[in-house]
Amino acid sequence: MIRVNGNAHAWRAGMTVADLLEALEDTHHYAVVRINDRHISRPNFDKAVIPDESDVFLIPMVAGG
């Protein structure tokens, strides 16, 4: 089990950020996701594996600078 923005979500071994975003009913075009304290950017979504028991945060990053 993982938590996504505080909500429980089923986990499976080998699940990547890209897998998670596909499973979620959320069409927002996220550029950055945080797994615990680690930021993952979109170019790495399909490579970043989510460990079990992770806290995942979908970051609505529109700005900075």
Add this chain to the structure above:
Amino acid sequence: MPNLQMTTLRTFTYDRPVMDKGYANQTLSIDISDAQISITPVTDKMKAVFVGGKGFDLWLLWHAVTGTTQWNDPENAVCIASGPMGGTPIYPGSGKSIVTTISPLTGSVIDSNVGGYFGPYLKFSGFDALQIKGKTSKDVVIFIDGIEEKIQIFETFGLPDASYELSAILTDYFAQGKPRNISVVSTGPGAKNTRMGCLNFTWYDLKRKRARYKQAGRGGIGSVFADKGIKAVVARWETVRVDTNNPADMDALKTVGRKHSKEIIKLDPQQNQMATIGTTHLVTIMNDFDLLPVNNFQYGQHPQAVNLGQEVFRPIFDAGYDGCWMGCTVACSHGVKDFIPLTGPLKGTRVFVDGPEYETIAGCGSNLGIFDPHAVIEMNFYCDTYGLDTISVGTSLAFAMECFEMGLINEKDTGGMNLFFGNRLSALEIVHQMARGEGFGQVVGQGVRRMKQIFANAYGADPKMLQDIGMEAKGLEFSEYMTKESLAQQGGYGLALKGPQHDEAWLIFLDMVHNFMPSFEQKAEALHWFPMFRTWFGLCGLCKLPWNDIIPEDNKQMPEPAKVMKHVQWYAEFFSAVTGKQTTADGIIRMSEAVYNFQRIFNLKMGFGKREHDNLPYRAMGPVKPVEYESRRERYDKQLVEQHQVDIIGKSTEEKIALLRQFREQLYEKLKDAVYKRRGWTADGIPTIETVKRLGIDFPDVLELLEAHGQDR
């Protein structure tokens, strides 16, 4: 400090006005040539047109200088202001000051915003803005005591040059046992010996019991300050409360302030964790999107960038509350405790370092090919205490390093120093030389624009190559983002009034990552709205981070999510609650437009502010050298074929670079046309008479200036 002596040159007493809906309704002028002090009322017209903050600064500076004033002329003024909402402890990010002067780097108006307590303390002491003119051969300290209602100018003896030490001593000296009542503005020896001096503004850290520092970094304001002979300006004020600004509607202010504060407390831990790691999260994100400057903006990525990321800095930062203004819930001003420098006058001692933030990490790290976090922290520390802007230092040094790598300059020119990318000791030695006013550091301290001239004229380097890779525009060094693949951000830098600093328009993510603005018209609209909205923070005494670095949960369902309109509406409510003048999201843009256009016209007054001055070095638009093209060949080849219908078969890399350059430079010129039209400017980039009349800035001298540039009334 046993040897410190302060001799009073002037004492001036005054009656502090009652705060009136965020305004003191008067400004303070000090001429240090003869220690004259005067107070001038703020008119209703001044408030209506210029709002406050940068608007007031610009109005004072406009009247202080002529079109021929140079940065080191006595009539040049350093102007500091907060803004009507500045000093509100209940609303996050409400402690900013903004500083303007004629820049030693650009020769025109520069503005730089900064945290710390000074701006609010100045205002509560009775002054919406401070203007300092004149020059003196003495070392002077200006003390603005809002509690005892007096201003003093001292000649000082025995104060150190280093800004951190100087500010700490003056905090103790004036505090009368209450150091939180003091804010010091100072600079250091690097500012005296270069054109890229910064100002350090203090805030007092109660937990750590020390003065902490934020920097007004850009454009060499610290160099003007040092050239005038000012050691420091100190403000003293007592406890700040929500009602200190005497807001028009206290209940509305509390309601909107609490809403925004609570949202940040809830969402920042779920989003970028700025209260824990500041802006360091941007390093690896920029790297992942090929936007982190590496080796003088040649590349946007490096395998070692993770060594400079938030995962490294998180355990290095000293945990605790780090708000540069009271009650700010973003609280992003982190620091490093007990850092031990390996070089320089404080080698082997324990120091507290304020920072680093993203810009310093990228500028003094990746862009120099340095991926050692401790070297970056040491650069950060010495730049600050020497009074040097880490962005200009980083970008200037990166340029010198690339010139060295290319053989455009050599060890004979650098005083025997090896300046290969990644050379940490040389980078630090250059910073120490800047402070001492010695050696090649003195050359680097002149900035990229002047280095280009020196390298071409004295060292025989190819001026065309220097122009292409020297990352400055309008004379100001680029801040630390790659713009090659974002036309909108090229505009964000090239069309910025003061030069390429991201605080006007940071559109990379919106343009390149989210593709929110595919058409020219959409880019032009963004290059109107975003600079105007961001300008408004500098008019009001606010930090922009709470606006769009912590995003409401429902933002994606809102119209125009890129603008974070829920927060824009809250800012309109905040302004209305403090000033009593009801405004809207559109009203905010109108306020900024007047000041923005006035600043553009100010550039014109100083001999700039036209289309030709919005040009960029080609490195900002695309690959200059074959090695850059080849590193992203697939991307560039695809663009030539698909976007520009070029048959690339049989073409050399040099030929493809030339073709790509032609297309990209044309696009940038088209972007200029679209933005000028949207802003109500002529094709030469000058605000039209119609525009200045619409905005209420049709002052007689403005109209005369526009007429002199070919416009009819």
